[in-house]
Amino acid sequence: MTRSQELFEQAKNTIPGGVNSPVRAFNGVGGTPRFIQKADGAYITDADGQQYIDYVGSWGPMILGHNHPSILDAVVKTAANGLSFGAPTELEVEMAEKVCNWLPAVEQVRMVSSGTEATMSAIRLARGYTKRDKILKFEGCYHGHADCLLVKAGSGLLTFGQPNSPGIPEDFAKHTLTAVYNDLDSVKAIFDELGSEIACIILEPVAGNMNCIPPVEGFLEGLREICDQNGTVLIIDEVMTGFRVAKGCAHGYYGVTPDLVTLGKVIGGGMPVGAFGGKKEIMAHISPVGGVYQAGTLSGNPVAMAAGLAQLAELEKDGVYESLSAKTEQVAKGFKAAADKHGIPMSINYVGGMFGFFFTELETVTRFDQVTECCMDTFKAFYHGMLEAGVYLAPSAFEASFLSLAHSDEDIARTIETADKVLAEIAAKR
Numbered sequence: 001m002t003r004s005q006e007l008f009e010q011a012k013n014t015i016p017g018g019v020n021s022p023v024r025a026f027n028g029v030g031g032t033p034r035f036i037q038k039a040d041g042a043y044i045t046d047a048d049g050q051q052y053i054d055y056v057g058s059w060g061p062m063i064l065g066h067n068h069p070s071i072l073d074a075v076v077k078t079a080a081n082g083l084s085f086g087a088p089t090e091l092e093v094e095m096a097e098k099v100c101n102w103l104p105a106v107e108q109v110r111m112v113s114s115g116t117e118a119t120m121s122a123i124r125l126a127r128g129y130t131k132r133d134k135i136l137k138f139e140g141c142y143h144g145h146a147d148c149l150l151v152k153a154g155s156g157l158l159t160f161g162q163p164n165s166p167g168i169p170e171d172f173a174k175h176t177l178t179a180v181y182n183d184l185d186s187v188k189a190i191f192d193e194l195g196s197e198i199a200c201i202i203l204e205p206v207a208g209n210m211n212c213i214p215p216v217e218g219f220l221e222g223l224r225e226i227c228d229q230n231g232t233v234l235i236i237d238e239v240m241t242g243f244r245v246a247k248g249c250a251h252g253y254y255g256v257t258p259d260l261v262t263l264g265k266v267i268g269g270g271m272p273v274g275a276f277g278g279k280k281e282i283m284a285h286i287s288p289v290g291g292v293y294q295a296g297t298l299s300g301n302p303v304a305m306a307a308g309l310a311q312l313a314e315l316e317k318d319g320v321y322e323s324l325s326a327k328t329e330q331v332a333k334g335f336k337a338a339a340d341k342h343g344i345p346m347s348i349n350y351v352g353g354m355f356g357f358f359f360t361e362l363e364t365v366t367r368f369d370q371v372t373e374c375c376m377d378t379f380k381a382f383y384h385g386m387l388e389a390g391v392y393l394a395p396s397a398f399e400a401s402f403l404s405l406a407h408s409d410e411d412i413a414r415t416i417e418t419a420d421k422v423l424a425e426i427a428a429k430r
């Protein structure tokens with residue numbers, strides 16, 4: 001047995017399924033999850049000492065690569081002054097100002113400790129503000145595990161083929177309406193009937209929890225218009241895309257102004273952080289100014305704020321996003337060229353620092369149903385071939401993959417060479 005196998009067996013005794021978040025269990029690809037011992041730059045090393053080029057990056061936060069010296073330094077220095085006070089700090093003010101300066105749509109922001117808390121709180125706020133109960137989300141989008149959002153959800157729920165979670169009373173779930181991502185007509189049909197009852201639309205501006213699906217032209221703009229016509233709050237969930245797709249996040253990149261934005265991952269630099277913010281007029285309904293209650297013992301934690309601020313300072317440097325996008329394009333196009341060479345049908349999507357690849361005859365994948373029709377057997381064979389050869393991709397066909405600024409030209413060339421070899425082996429077996 002490898003050490004990862006031993007640890008996985010041991011973990012299953014005391015942790016449900018051996019993992020603290022379901023996608024980590026490798027159910028989407030089979031086999032044993034790698035237990036990670038350490039990481040540096042673009043690399044992670046497992047408990048058996050095997051090194052991998054990492055395209056998961058803790059599911060998005062590690063945009064500078066692992067162990068970046070300025071983040072590490074900020075964490076160590078801040079921790080030396082105390083880990084948590086349950087009282088306000090200057091670092092929180094600095095973080096709020098930074099987010100508001102970078103994102104014109106955000107006039108005020110509240111820090112929380114996870115992406116789930118951010119979306120859950122934003123929805124409560126939208127409901128309190130509009131005095132309406134219904135919300136609209138898109139099939140295949142994932143916004144964390146708040147009750148009202150585990151309806152036709154992506155990520156682990158999609159991977160495990162169980163898009164609605166047990167444990168959520170029908171009375172809660174009935175307020176969550178679902179539409180088809182990238183299909184404005186499906187949204188209009190719902191609004192024609194129930195528009196005046198819908199508190200908010202929440203969506204991923206680039207869907208990253210059903211693989212990677214950018215919005216088609218006019219989709220985000222159309223949602224903005226529908227929200228304006230119906231007095232509905234538009235929540236753009238940037239937990240994954242925020243400061244990863246572009247400095248102005250995905251909504252800035254696509255030029256659409258949300259009423260509320262949710263953030264996470266990158267703004268924590270690898271520490272547990274989330275945030276929600278937006279128009280002052282709406283944020284004024286949050287306690288203690290307004291009546292919508294929201295709180296957190298560890299919210300705005302100083303060490304997490306310091307890590308996030310250090311990461312954002314690096315992302316402020318010239319050329320960073322151009323470089324990240326170029327690296328992402330190189331990997332995605334490299335996979336596609338290798339697949340074409342070996343006659344394996346593949347489609348790719350990429351934007352900013354995230355990408356997805358689909359084993360399908362379709363030229364472009366823009367919808368949820370197209371993702372579910374891709375060849376899962378080829379995905380699994382490719383996944384394990386890459387893993388064995390030292391490339392760590394997201395262990396599910398329903399997750400996006402992520403680049404970091406630490407991925408060097410050599411790392412990318414090695415990744416593409418490996419993909420070429422693995423795809424050649426798959427082609428030879430057909």
Ligand SMILES: Cc1ncc(COP(=O)(O)O)c(C=O)c1O
Pocket residue numbers: 114115116117119142143144145204208209237238239240241264265274
């Ligand atoms: C778009 C999106 N929203 C919300 C979440 C929930 O974030 P967290 O896992 O930090 O609770 C995630 C990721 O898990 C996500 O990708």
Ligand SMILES: N[C@H](C=O)CCC(=O)O
Pocket residue numbers: 021022023024059142155156208209240399
């Ligand atoms: N898709 C999820 C986040 O983006 C995967 C992370 C998790 O749920 O553990």
